[in-house]
Amino acid sequence: MAAVLGISAYYHDAAAALVVDGRVVAAMQEERFSRIKNDAALPIRAARACLRVAGLGAGDLDAIVYYENPFAKLERVLTWLLRNFPRSYGQFPRAIAEQLGSKLWVLDGIAEGVGAPRAKVRPSDHHECHAASAFFTSPFEKAAVLTVDGVGECATTTIWKGEGSALTALGHIDFPHSLGLLYGALTAYLGFEVNEGEYKVMGLAAFGAPRFRDEFAKLLTLRDDGSFELGLPYFAYDTGSNVGFSAKMERLLGPRRPVGRAWDLDSDASDRRFADIAATLQAVTEDALLALAREARRRTGAEALCLAGGVALNAVANARLLREAGFARVSVHPAAGDAGGALGAAILGSIALGDPRPSALTSAALGEEIDVAAADSLARALGLDPVRISDPAATAAEHLLRGEIVAVCQGRFEWGPRALGQRSLLALPGDPKVRERLNRVIKRREPFRPFAPAVPADRAAEWFEEAPSDLTAFMTTVCPVRPSARARLGAVTHVDGSARVQTVTGSSAPFLDGVLAAVGKGADLPVVLNTSLNGPGEPIVAAATDALGFFVGYPVDAMLVGDLLLVRDRKRESES
Amino acid sequence: MAAARTAEGAGIAYVLATLTAPIAFATRARTARQLFAFALAEHESMLELRAAAARSPSPERCALYLRHALDEERHATAFARHSAEIRRALGLPAYGQPRTECESLYERLGERSFLAFVHRGEHRGRAQFDAYVAFFARRGEAKLRALFTALIEDERRHESYTRALLVEHAGGEREARRVLATMALWEAFRRWRRVGSGLARLVYGASMFVLYLALFPFALALRVLRPERSIRGGWES
Numbered sequence: 001m002a003a004v005l006g007i008s009a010y011y012h013d014a015a016a017a018l019v020v021d022g023r024v025v026a027a028m029q030e031e032r033f034s035r036i037k038n039d040a041a042l043p044i045r046a047a048r049a050c051l052r053v054a055g056l057g058a059g060d061l062d063a064i065v066y067y068e069n070p071f072a073k074l075e076r077v078l079t080w081l082l083r084n085f086p087r088s089y090g091q092f093p094r095a096i097a098e099q100l101g102s103k104l105w106v107l108d109g110i111a112e113g114v115g116a117p118r119a120k121v122r123p124s125d126h127h128e129c130h131a132a133s134a135f136f137t138s139p140f141e142k143a144a145v146l147t148v149d150g151v152g153e154c155a156t157t158t159i160w161k162g163e164g165s166a167l168t169a170l171g172h173i174d175f176p177h178s179l180g181l182l183y184g185a186l187t188a189y190l191g192f193e194v195n196e197g198e199y200k201v202m203g204l205a206a207f208g209a210p211r212f213r214d215e216f217a218k219l220l221t222l223r224d225d226g227s228f229e230l231g232l233p234y235f236a237y238d239t240g241s242n243v244g245f246s247a248k249m250e251r252l253l254g255p256r257r258p259v260g261r262a263w264d265l266d267s268d269a270s271d272r273r274f275a276d277i278a279a280t281l282q283a284v285t286e287d288a289l290l291a292l293a294r295e296a297r298r299r300t301g302a303e304a305l306c307l308a309g310g311v312a313l314n315a316v317a318n319a320r321l322l323r324e325a326g327f328a329r330v331s332v333h334p335a336a337g338d339a340g341g342a343l344g345a346a347i348l349g350s351i352a353l354g355d356p357r358p359s360a361l362t363s364a365a366l367g368e369e370i371d372v373a374a375a376d377s378l379a380r381a382l383g384l385d386p387v388r389i390s391d392p393a394a395t396a397a398e399h400l401l402r403g404e405i406v407a408v409c410q411g412r413f414e415w416g417p418r419a420l421g422q423r424s425l426l427a428l429p430g431d432p433k434v435r436e437r438l439n440r441v442i443k444r445r446e447p448f449r450p451f452a453p454a455v456p457a458d459r460a461a462e463w464f465e466e467a468p469s470d471l472t473a474f475m476t477t478v479c480p481v482r483p484s485a486r487a488r489l490g491a492v493t494h495v496d497g498s499a500r501v502q503t504v505t506g507s508s509a510p511f512l513d514g515v516l517a518a519v520g521k522g523a524d525l526p527v528v529l530n531t532s533l534n535g536p537g538e539p540i541v542a543a544a545t546d547a548l549g550f551f552v553g554y555p556v557d558a559m560l561v562g563d564l565l566l567v568r569d570r571k572r573e574s575e576s
Numbered sequence: 577m578a579a580a581r582t583a584e585g586a587g588i589a590y591v592l593a594t595l596t597a598p599i600a601f602a603t604r605a606r607t608a609r610q611l612f613a614f615a616l617a618e619h620e621s622m623l624e625l626r627a628a629a630a631r632s633p634s635p636e637r638c639a640l641y642l643r644h645a646l647d648e649e650r651h652a653t654a655f656a657r658h659s660a661e662i663r664r665a666l667g668l669p670a671y672g673q674p675r676t677e678c679e680s681l682y683e684r685l686g687e688r689s690f691l692a693f694v695h696r697g698e699h700r701g702r703a704q705f706d707a708y709v710a711f712f713a714r715r716g717e718a719k720l721r722a723l724f725t726a727l728i729e730d731e732r733r734h735e736s737y738t739r740a741l742l743v744e745h746a747g748g749e750r751e752a753r754r755v756l757a758t759m760a761l762w763e764a765f766r767r768w769r770r771v772g773s774g775l776a777r778l779v780y781g782a783s784m785f786v787l788y789l790a791l792f793p794f795a796l797a798l799r800v801l802r803p804e805r806s807i808r809g810g811w812e813s
Contacts, residue, residue, distance in 0.1 A: 034678060035626045041677075079802070085795035086788075093784040170813070177809035193672060221809070229809030260660050260670025374635075381639035537673045545629045545642060553646045 002062040002353035003054070005047060006129070006346025007110055008338050009066075010103050012195045012310075013038045015339035016047035017366075017415075018054055019346040022355035024137065026050040027366040027415040029339045032542035038195060039539075042106070043342075044113035049368050053412075058115040065349035067341035068126035070106050072153035074099050076175065080237075124345045126152025127309070128160075128167065130336075133344030134308035135162035136351070138331040139360035139470065142304070144296035148289065149309035149337070150180035157292065157309075161300045165357045170299050176237050177230050179288055180311050182220060185235055185244035186281045190274055191257035194244065195310075202316055203449040205282035206496040207265050208275030215252050216284045226295025228288050253277055263446050286317045293325035304329045308344070312336040313417065315500050318477045322469060334364040334474035335416030343415075363508045364474055365422050367413030367542060372562035375409075375544035379566060382548060387565045393514030396560050399567075400428055400515070401522045404557035405438060407533055409547045410511040413540065418475045419532035420502060421454065421512030423541045425556065427491065427529040428519075429453050434529065435491040442554045444536040450500065453492040454530040456516050457503035463489065463527060468503035475502040492529050502530060589700040593707035601711070607720070608662040608671075615655035615674040621697070622648035623678035628690060631682055640737055644694075647730045658723055685762075688745050692752075692759035695738035702731035 006017040009030075017027035028050060030043035051057060077095055081088045102109065111118040130147040145160035145167065156178035159170045183201070184194045192200050221229045234249040243256075250256055257274050265271050293305055305327040307318065313336050322330045333340045351357060379386040389395045392410070399406045405427045413423050425442065427434045439445050452475055453464075460467035463485040471477035478498040481489055492499050506513045512530070520526025533541040535554055541547050544561065551559045551566055559566040601607045625645035632638045652674050660670035682690045705724045712721035739752075746752040 033630075035623055036675070036678060079798065082791060082795040082798045085792060089785075089788055092788050093781055096784060096787075097780070171811040172813075173809060174812060191669070223810065225811060227810045258664075258669035259672050261664065377635035378638055378642070381635040382642070383639075537675075543630060545626070545638060549626070549629070549642050549646060552643070553649070 002350055002355055003056055003060055004346045004349035004353065005050065005061050005064045005114065006342040006344065006349065007043060007047065007064060007066050008068075008129070008340075008342040008345065009042045010040055010098075010106060011338055012040055013337055013339045014040050014043040014046070015335070015342040016043045016050050017343035017346045018050035018056075019343075019350040019355075019358065020054055020056070022350055022358055024343065024347075024358045024361065024366065026053040026368075027335070027339075027343045028368065028413075029335075029415075029539075031539040032367065032413060035539055035546070037537055037539050042109050042113055047114050053368060061114075061116055061120060062353055063349045064110055064114060064116055064121045065129075065345035066107060066110060066121065066123045067129040067338070067345040069123040069153050070099075070104050071123075074104055076151075076154045080175070122349075124348055126341060127155050127158040127172065128169070129341040129344030129348065130308040131158065131160045131162070131167050131306075131344065132348045133340040134306035134312075134331065134333045134336070135160070135167060136165075136347045136357045137333060137343070137361040138162075138304070138306045140302075140304040140306065140329070140331065142302055143306045143331075144293075144300040144302040144304070144327070145306045145308075146289075146292055146296045146312075147307070147309040148179050148292065148311035150184060151175045151178055156180060159292070159296045159299060161302070162306065165351050170296075173227055176232060176235070177228060179228070179285060180309065181235070181237065181244060182230060183281065183285060183311065183314075185249070186277070188243035189245050189249065189253065189256045190278060191259045191261065198310075198313070200446060200449060201278050202282060202314060203446075203494070204275050204278040205316070206279075206494055206498070207448055208272070208277070208279030210280040210283040211276050212253065212280040213284070216280050218252060219249070220284055220288065222288055222291055226291040226293075228291075263448065265448060282314075282316060285311070285314065286320050289314075289317050289321060290325055293321050293327070297326050303327060304331065306330075307332045308336045308340055310337040313476070315471075315476055315478050316498070318471055319466065319479065319498075322466070322471060322477065329470050331470040332474065332476035333416075334361070334414075334418060334420075334476065336476070337417070339416065362473070362505075364414045364416055364418070364420050365412040365509070366415040367422075369412050370409045370547065370561055371544045372564055375547060375561040376564055378544055378548050379564070382552060384548075384551070384566055385569070387567075388563055389560075389565045390563070392560050392563050392565070393511055394518045395565055396426065396515045396558075397518030397522060399558045400426060400519055400528060403428060403431070403434070405434070405442070407547070407550060407556045407559040408511065408515075409533065409541060409544075409559070409561045413542050416474070417532075418502075419530065419534075419540055420475065421504065421509035421515075421530065423533040423547075424512070425531045425533050426454075426515065428523070429489045429492040429527045429529045430525070432490040438529075438531065442535065442556065443531065448495070450494040451492050451529050451531050452500040452502060453489060453527050454502040454504050454509075454512055454516065455527045456513065456520075457505050459520075459526060460501060460503045464499060464501050467501050472501050472503040473505075473508055475500055477501070488525060489527065492527070587703050589703035590707050593704040594711065597708060597711040601715075604662050604666055605668070608659045608666070608668075611655045611659035611662070612671045612674070615652045615659060616676050618648045618652035618655060619674040620676040620678065621694075622646075622652060623676065624681050624690075625694070627678055627680055628682035628687075632687065637687075637741065640741070644734055644737075647734070651727055651730070654723060654727070658720070688742065688755055689759055689762070691738050691742040691745060692755045693763070695735060695742055696756065696759055696763065698731050698735040698738060702728060702735055705731060 001021045003020045014030040018025045028046040030046045031039040033045035107121045127147045131145045143162045155172040157173040161168045187197045236246040457468040464479040467479045479501045481493045516526040600610045629638045629641035708724045743752045
C-alpha cells in the first residue's frame, strides 16, 4: 500500500497526480493555480493541492515519479544538435540553457519543491507514462495502447500491449518523425499558437476540402506497416525556428497566414485556401492514425484500443478510429496530453510498489473542491448580492430555460482540457444566436469554432449517432448529429453536421446530470451547450477567486458556485 | 487639466518617459512594439494581483486585488489590440496574446511589501502615462492619446487604494514611508540584477559560440560512429 505522486513539467501543461493504495485520488494542472495557460513550470502548487485533497504531507509519500528521463532527453537533444552541425547553431544556446539550466536537475527541483527526500524521486519513460495513463484508467483488461505526441525522450509514437497490470512495449517511431510536430508546424503555419491552436485547426478543417493531398505527400510518407516519415527539408527542427516549418514549406503551400488576422471564410479566398490546408492536414493525420491503430491491432490482437499523447486529443480523428480501425471499443484518457503523463507516472510508481491498477476512471473531477464559503465572503466584499438556494441544478435550469448563459462551479474541478460540468458555461443548444453571443462577449473566439453539447448518456442516441461510447464521457470524440435533430441543436452542431458530445451520468457529473434532467422537463430536450468556464487565453476557473473574477469580468447572466447564486443586475450595472 | 496632471506626475518617471517617448514611439513599428511591451507588463501585473487575491486572508483586500487584476487585464487587452492594429496596418503579423511569467511577489515579499511594490509601480505608471498623453497630444495622435488618457484614471485609483491599504497595514504613515523606501532599495537591487542578467546573457552567447565551434570534431565523429538510426522513420523495437 503506497502513496505515489506523479509529476510532469518543463515542456507543456505541467501537472501533478496522486495515487494512494492504487486509487487515483487527485490530478491537477499547474495552470489552474498559476493562472498561466498551459503553464510548464514545476507544478509545486498542484502537487501541494493533491496532497491537501488526500490529507497527506510530503513525508507520507512513498515515491515521486517524474514523467520522463531527463538524462535520456539530454542525450537526444545533444545528439540532434551535433548531427545538424552547423545548422543547429541558432538552436544550440537556447537548448543548452534549457537542458542544463533546469531540465537536467528536475528531480532535485521536485524533491526540494515538494519537500521530500531526493532518494524518493525517480524518473520514468515519457511514452510509458502516457500509455499507463490511458490503459490503467480504462475499463479494459486487455488492450492495444497507442501513444502519439510531439516527442518524449526520443520516441514520438509507441505501440504497447496492455494486459492486467502490465504494459509491454511493441514498437516505437523516433524523433524527428512525429505526427505531433507535423500538426504543430502546420498550426503555426496557419497563424495559431503551437500547443494551443491545434483545436482551432481541427475546427477550421470542417470548413475546407482536402485538396492539397499531393503537396502533403511530400510532407508525410505513410508506409504499409503503419509507420511514417516526415519530409524533413520542409520542417525546421534543426535551426531554432519558433514555428517548426521551413521556407520550403511556404514554397510548397504558399505564404503562411499572419498571426492575429481576423478570419473571413465567406469572402476571403486566401482564408478558404488556409481552410483547405487545415482540412488536408486533418485528413492526412487521420489516415496516419488509422494506419497506426490497425498496426497496433495486428500486433496485439486486442479488441480494445487506448490512446494517449497530445495527438489523441484530436476528437475528429478519434471518431474515425472508432469507426474504421477494427476495434470494438476505443478509450482516450481525458488529459491525453503531457499533463496526463503525471497520472501515468504515479500509476506506474504505484504498481511498481505492489499496488493494484486503479479502477476505470468514470469522472474527471479530480481537482480541488470549490470553497463556497470563501466565494460567499468575496462576493459580498465585491458588492454583489449572493443568494443561497436549495436546489442549484433546478435553479440553473430555470435560468437556462429563460435563454440565459449560466456559469457553474460545482465540486472539484476537472482534470484535462475539457470542462465537463464542474467549471462550465451552460446555455440552451438550440439558438445559433446564443453561440454568437458566447463568442462575441465572452469567449472572443474565431467564428468557426464549435461549442459542445452535454446530454444524458441513456438518451444520447436519440439525437446523436455513435453515442454513447467510451469516448463520449470525456468529450474526446465527435458524433454526427441526427439530421432530424439539427434544427433543434443549432448552437452545438458544427458546419459538417457533427458535435463533440459529452454524455453525462449521475456518477460522472452529478450536478450537470441534474441540470439536464430539469432542462429536459422544461424544454423536452435534455441537452445543454457546455463550454469551459474561462475567458480568452485564460486557464479554466479553479478556485473561488477565479470564479468571482470571471463573474465580474464577463457578462454572464448568472453564476452558481455550489449553492450560491449570483444574478447579473443589469439595471444596477448600467446605473453605475 | 493636462497641466495639472503634468504637475502631479512630475518626477523622474515623468521626465524619463518624456525624454524617451520620441525614441520609443519613433516609428509605427516601434510604437507597436512598445505598446505590446506595455501589454506584457499589464498582463504580468494581472497575474501578480490574481495570486495576491488567491492568497490574501481578507475578503475585502481580495476583492480589491481582484478588481485591480481585472483592470490590468483590460489594459493588457487594450494595449495588445492597439499594437495589433498598427502591425496589421504595416502589413506585419500581430505579436499575439500577451503571455508572461509570474514572480509570485505576494508570496515572496509578504502583503505589506507587495502593497508598497504595487503602489510604486502604479505611481510610476501614472507618471509615464501622463507624459505619453502630453507626447501624443503634441504629435496630434488622438487615438493613442485617448488610450493613455482612459487608463490614467485607473492608475490613479490603484495608486490611491494601495497607498491607503499600505498605511492601514503598516499601522501608520511613518511606517508606510519606511516600507516604501525599503521597496525602492529592493527595486534598485532588482534592476541591478536585471542589468547583470543582460550582461550574463551576452557572455553566455559568446561562450556558447566558442563551445559550439569546439564541438565540430564531435559532430564529425558522431556521423561516423553513430549513423542516424531513424532518419528514414519506421518502427524500432
